[in-house]
Every structure is written in structure tokens, then in C-alpha cells.
Amino acid sequence: MSDQEAYRVEHDSMGEVRVPEAALWQAQTQRAVENFPISGRPLEPALVHALARIKSAAAQTNRELGALTEEQAGAITRAADAIVAGEHDDHFPIDVFQTGSGTSTNMNVNEVIATLAERDGVEVHPNDHVNAAQSSNDTFPSAIHVAAVLGAHDLLDGIAALHGALSSASTTYADAVKSGRTHLMDATPVTLGQELGGYAAVVDRARERIEAALPRVRELPLGGTAVGTGINAPADFAARTIARLNEATGEAFTEARDHFEAQGGRDAIVELSGMLRTYAVGLVKICNDLRWMASGPTTGLAEIHLKDLQPGSSIMPGKVNPVIPEATLMVCAQVIGNDAAIAFAGASGSFELNVMLPVIARNVLESERLLANASRLLATCVDGIEADRERMRRYAESSPSVVTPLNRYLGYEEAAKVAKRALADGATIRDTVVALGYVEQGRITEAQLDDALDIESMTRTGE
Template sequence: MSRKETDSIGAIDVPEDAYWGAQTQRSLINFAIGQERMPIAVVHALATIKKAAARVNNRNGSLPQDVARLIEQAADEVIGGQLDEQFPLVVWQTGSGTQTNMNVNEVIAGRANELATGARGGKSPVHPNDHVNRSQSSNDCFPTAMHIATASAVYNQLLPAIAELSGGLAEQAARHGNVIKTGRTHMMDATPITFGQELSAFVAQLDYAERAIRSALPAVCELAQGGTAVGTGLNAPAGFAEAIAGELAALTGMPLISAPNKFAALAGHEPLTIMSGALKTLAATLMKIANDLRLLGSGPRAGFAEVRLPANEPGSSIMPGKVNPTQCEALSMLACQVMGNDTTITFAASQGHLQLNVFKPVIINSLLQSIRLLADGCSNFQAHCIAGLEPDAAKMSEHLERGLMLVTALNPHIGYDKAAEIAKQAYQQGTTLREAALQLGYVTEEEFSEWVRPESMLGNGHTH
């Protein structure tokens, strides 16, 4: 069963149970590309814009109270997720996101009309363009929704997840601050560190990434709304940009403001590109953490075997008892995806032409996927890896005792060349440093014991 809906091109059949109208239906036909639907967070952000615009337009006298009330009621249902199935459009559509903006306009109008008359869809008493889209353009609505969706995902999902992982690593670093082990540079044995020091580096790296993300947020909180078609604000009343930004800030609880230059806000996407770069920084940090723990947990008998990673599931369909570092692998893979998304975003953001960048859907789809993956990845890695990992202190001690770079402690006493000779002989003969040093006669037993003490080679404040 279907009903007729119309737009400037003419009439078209729309499913009877759909709230959307003609423009949404044409998009479904004309852009049957892939399966990636427009992120629902963008839809919810657009509905929030429609709600805010209805309030502002009502206050300035350009929208009747009863129409504004109907728009708000329908918008609240969209924001609350009650109508999610009414937004079927894919990412691969017009580069301005116009079809998705109209999908939201039509659904809100269609639902508002049902509330008013009992008949779903149509354009009366609430018109999707004249009323729901009043004082707006897809060209300022969609980038505003991109920024709102991004800021919301970062504030509500990503930053708390980073804090979870960072806190878990800090707790482990404090717990194991006195477990001394061999440090490694160039993948080769180096001077001693503690396991706590090793983990503290991860905490600091996450802190750098978090600060980069936070520093990118103020620009993301600047909104294009009010620029309308090309940035001039045509068909929006004076003061509309500032008024709707204030309304959106109140509705979302985020520090949203009107962008100082609407031309740039429509034509470019520097704030989201910068945010993507910060997300890539976090991805690089997570890759480092995953790879280090993968190496430290390798074994259990033919690898480093210095860290016991949680055994969450069987690791092989053929090798009984095998357990793999699957959490490290998942974290590594999502980091790769985020780095790829950053490349997509960078290229898409560079392709703005004249007054409008028309790569908006792919930018926001990639960005929101990155945020979601990073947030889920941090939380999952903390819960299923970091919380349950344990150092193998005995294995660390064994590696430390057999390590050759403890010889560095002899440099101030016998010089670099003699110390290097001791290390070389110990390696060639398979003996300990102590044995080689005594054989060469460069130190006494007492001197070696006094000078080569791993606990004295850790620097000040070594537990953190």
C-alpha cells in the first residue's frame, strides 16, 4: 500500500506506513549504493536543530505557536529514537547531506501532521520546508549536525572511555611499581626499568592524546547554523545564528556557539579534520600499547613471557590449550581503521569547492566510526585485558639477571671500552656479566656487587 507525495519534480508513491515524503523516496531510488546508512547520531542532531529552530522562529514571530509545538513534539520523538526506522538513507548521497536533511524535515512534518489530523505525511498543517526547515538550509543544517554529533560522541563516549583505560593502566603501574625488569630499545636488551615505569609511559601517552582531543573540541563546538545557503544568512532573520546556537547549547548541555565565519563553516571542515588528527594520535597510542603487551605476553615458553594476559577464549581450532592476545589484535585492527578514516577525512575535507564542501556525509560517517571504535576499544581493552593482566616477576628477574646491559653501571668505574669487553665476552661464552668481569680481572667480586645493582639504575622516583 502506498500514498502520493509531491515535491518540485512531481508526484511519487511513498509507502503508506512511512512518515517521509517525496524527496526521501527519490533518494532511496537514486542512491541505492552500499549498506552504510547515515549515522543515526546525525539524524538525532538534525532533529535537535529543528526543535531549536522552531523555538527561535516562534519567539521571533515567524512561526505560529501551534505549528512550533507540533514540530517540537515530533522532533522529540526523533531525538528519543522512537522513529529511527524512518531514516533509511545511505551515506552515499548528495555531498551536502541535503537528502538526509529533507528526510528529517519530512518525517517531522509527517509525524506532526499525524498528531494534528490523524493522517500521516503530507504538508499540512506542517510543511517540511516552509515550517520545519524555516530560516535554515541543508548547507548550514548538515554541518551543524556534524559538529553536534561529533562533540556529543566525544564528550559522552570517548573521553570517559579514555579515562577508564588510563585509570586502569595507572592502577596497574602503581601496583607493580617495584617489579624490576629489563628495558629494551631497538628490540634489544637495555638497562633496567620497573614494570610500573613501563606502564606509566602508556598513561602519559594516553594523556597526550586526550589533551589533543580536548583541544580540538572548542572549534567543533562552533556551529554553521545561520549561514543558510552560502554563508550570507539569506532568509534567516537577524540574530538567528546566535539565538539558535544558544538554544542548541541549552538543549544539549554542550558549550555550543555560533561560528564566527559562516563562509568557512560551509566551505571547509578544518575543525573536524583537526579532531580526526587527534583521534589518529589516540589510535597510534593504542597501537603502541597493544603491540608492547603483545610482545611482553608472547610465549608462554618461546617468547618474552613477562606478562600474563587474560585467557578469555581458546586461541586455536587445531592447537589444544593455545591462548592468543586477541584483545591486542582487536585494538590494533581498530587503530588501523581509524588511521584509514583519517586519510579519508583529510582528502574529503581538502575537496571543498568554492562556497560548499560537498563531501560532508563521508566525513561525518568516517569520523563517528572512529570515535565509536576508539571509545569501545578503550573500554573493552580495559575490561578484558588491562584489568586482568599480571606480570611474571620470576621471568622478569630471570631476564634481568641474564641481561648484558647491566654492564652500563660499570662505565663510570672502569670505562666504556672495558665494560664493552666484559659484555662481549659474556655473550660469546654464554656466561654472566659477573663471571666475565672476574675472568678479565677488571673488577673484584665486591666491586661488581656494589656497582652493578639494578635497583640503583632506575632513576629518582622509580615506582611511578
């Protein structure tokens, strides 16, 4: 802050601080801004909005319990609701890498609400009124859980879009026969629809895992205050506040079953992050398969074509790359890295408090947001798939692995001899079986040979 910049003087328990005149925050926020010039990145707005939701609900509870006047509660609620609406996002500048409890951001929200209330003509103190019956140690982790649950809904919508696209494409290409591949080598035939259906199942299992983790994330530490004992909070403060929070969000948050577990550890978020990582791992497989199948157009597999979106090279005219799968792969790399950080941070609970809350908040909310957006984008890519049915069938028919059904007639070793001879001669498996005299010897009839080498039937074995 330069000497020429307009500022006002604010004070807190440590003394006076100069604050930019236009800022809605007060002294404690300004100290944090100056103390943590680390990444230049503030916390996700979703976390700030979740904190404001808690402040709004808490104000109404405190009014009922006699800790706030009607005017104070109303002013706090109006200010908090404006924050939830995103009207003041620029006034939450504190770096992600701050005090491990998130106290700085909790006070940032308290101070902005107090300033807005004062502009509304009501005297409100950030600690005594906005933070009444609360501690950063229970409100900040509660806000992480609220934001993560609300963010999960958007993610699940994105997952549903991708699942729908893959399921639809699976139906479209249910009869498109292609070569299967194991170890990146030719294997017995499958259909493109079967592969796409497998991808759809990967996505749907991710939905199941995320939904299964959410009930534990819906448990809020609110009411534990400083160390889990609930000091300075009325006995029914948390229950009343959470009920109001549910009414405002349409959610089903509950009070933590054990406040010491809820504040000392972050296992529910670690679990949710693990489900996000698992989804990212599945997306890596899907995106890499799409890239392999679309490789070419003349020297790769070229089994499918992905929609052309932009030039792929600054020097090679006409080159087009699979940019959506590539972008999704980078999202997956970020999510997997975020999960590693969350796991480390989740293990950093010392006695009654985890002290890496802000980085947990940043990473889990970023992972949800990135995966939600990438899922929708990848769905549009899947919708644009065009399969080269003729090329896929030609690959399947020319694969030496189609010899596999002949095992029951010729035995494994003789069938392997057929496959190697056909590959060396550039001949079909059928012609090679005939040329080697197996039909003449009565080992197999021509009708049996035709039936065994029907590639469509190979994709339906076991039905």
C-alpha cells in the same frame, strides 16, 4: 520497491513519487533512497539525532520570531524530540554516499518530522516550516559538529577508563624489574610500572589533544544558510537557536566567527579527526607491547599474562590469543583510514561549500564510537594483567646490557668486551668481570661492582 508492496503517492517540486505506506519519510527521501544504492549503510544515528536537536531548537526560535504558530512549533518539537530519543531510527535509510551537502538527509529529517506532526494533527511542511530559516548547507555541517562534540564526551569517558586502568597497573607493578628493550633487543632495566606509566601518559596526552580541539568544533555554521550570507534567516536566528541547543545539551556551542570559513571548509573536524588518529597511533604501540610481553607461553617473552577469554585456535587445543589488543589494533587501523578519508574530504570545499559532508560525518562519528568502545574494552584487559616477576627479573639480570654502569670504571670498549665474553660463556656479568681480572687489577672493587650491577638502582638513575 515491488508492485505488490503497499505504497502511497507523495509529491515534491519534481512531481509524484511512490513511497512505502509504512514509511514516515516523503518524496525527497524516497528519491534519494532510489538514487543512491551504493553501500547499504545509512549515516550514524548520532548525526540524525543531532539534526533533530537543531530542528527542535529552530522551531522554538521560529515561533518567537513569528515564522511558526505555537501549534506548529510544538508539533515539530515533539516530533524532533522523539527522533532524538531514537524512536524512529529505522526511518532514515539514505546511504552515506549521497549528495555531498547532506541535503538528502536534511530533507529526510524534515519530512519525518512533518509526517509525525501531521499525525499529531498539525499541518507542517518539510521545507516551509521544519526547515524555516535554514539550509542544508548550514544545518548539516552544524549537525556534524554537534554530534562530534557529544560523541567526544563518550570517547573521553572511555579514555578516562583506560587511563585509570593503566595508572593503577603502573602502581601495582612499580617495583617489578624487567629488561628494557630498544630495537627489540635487550637494553638496561626498567620496571613494568614505568612502562605502564608511559602508556598511561600516551592516553592522557590523547585526552589533552582532543579537549584542545573541541572549542573549534563547538563553533556552528548555523545561520549562514545557503552560502554563508544568512539569506532568509533573521539576524538573531542562529544566536537564539544555539542558546536553546546549549540549554538542551548542556554544551557551550557558539555561532561561527566567520560563516564563509564555516561552510566552505571543515577544518575543525579535520583537526579533531587528526587527534583521533594520533590516539589510535598511540594505542597501536600500547597493544603491540602488550602482545609482545604476553607472547608465549613457552617460546615467547611470557613476561605478563593476559586474561584468557576464548579458545584461540580451531585446530590447536589449549591455544589462547591476545584477542582484546588484536581487536583494538583493528579499530586503530579503521580510525587511521577514516582520518585519511576525512582529510581528503575536508580538502573538497569548492567556493562556498564543502561537498563531502556525509562521508566526513560518517567517519568522524564512527572513529569516536570505535575508540570509545575499544578504550573501555582495553581497560578491562589491562585490569587483568598478571606479571611474572621472577621471569622478568631473570631476563633483566641476564641481559648483557646491564654492563652499561661499568663504563665509568672500565670504559666503553672494555665493558663491551665483558658483555660479549659473558654472552659467549653463558656467565653473569659479575663473574666475567672477576674472571677477566679487573678486580685484581684494581680497576674496580667488588663493592663498586655490586653497586654498579644492582638492577633496581639502574631503574632509578636520574631521580
